[in-house]
Amino acid sequence: MISDKELILQAQGGNQKAFTRLLSRYKDRIYFRMLKIVHVKDDAEDLMIETFDRAFRNIHNYNSCYAFSTWLYSIANNACVDFMRRRKGNFVSIDSLHNEETAISEEVLESQQLNPEEDMIGEQQSTLLISLVKKLKPKYRELIEMRYFKEFAYEEIAKQLCIPVGTVKTRLFRAKAALGELFAEHALHH
DSSP: OOOHHHHHHHHHTTOHHHHHHHHHHHHHHHHHHHHHHHOOHHHHHHHHHHHHHHHHHTGGGOOTTSOHHHHHHHHHHHHHHHHHHHHHTTOOOGGGGOOGGGOOOTTTOOOOOOOHHHHHHHHHHHHHHHHHHHTSOHHHHHHHIIIIISOOOHHHHHHHHTSOHHHHHHHHHHHHHHHHHHHHHHHHHO
16 A cells, blocks of 8 residues: 555645545545534535645645644644634634644644745646536536535525525535546546
């Protein structure tokens, strides 16, 4: 089995398949961590996806002095803080994000401001994501755009598409699976 360290080095070199392997190792832990904080499965899933998106865009900033899981948890915690701010105004209890398992040194919490190189990489990843979303079936593409680009709530999507909320969730689950397949296919060819 390839170690995290080897996968990280490969991912830092642009190997998306290596990053996908890291994602598969940590996705359950991140998901359940998010669920413990936000208590809503759909929100936890969205935050897990956001965490891995941020991690992928910033893998070159990872400092090997720290465990990969610690770095990933710091990104997850920042995603939760951002989520809580969006949902409940500007109040966020840092205590709700802290326990011994995810204790983070101040050195790991770096500025979220991107330097020009990071900004360019982020733009490239956004371009890739948009191009992959465009390859989805129209009904899936529309759901992904409404949920993640326009940040519509499930209820808003259901109302706009005149379908039940349960159908929105089911189709969105399928849309994310289809997008994941496109991403994996792209990673294999590049």
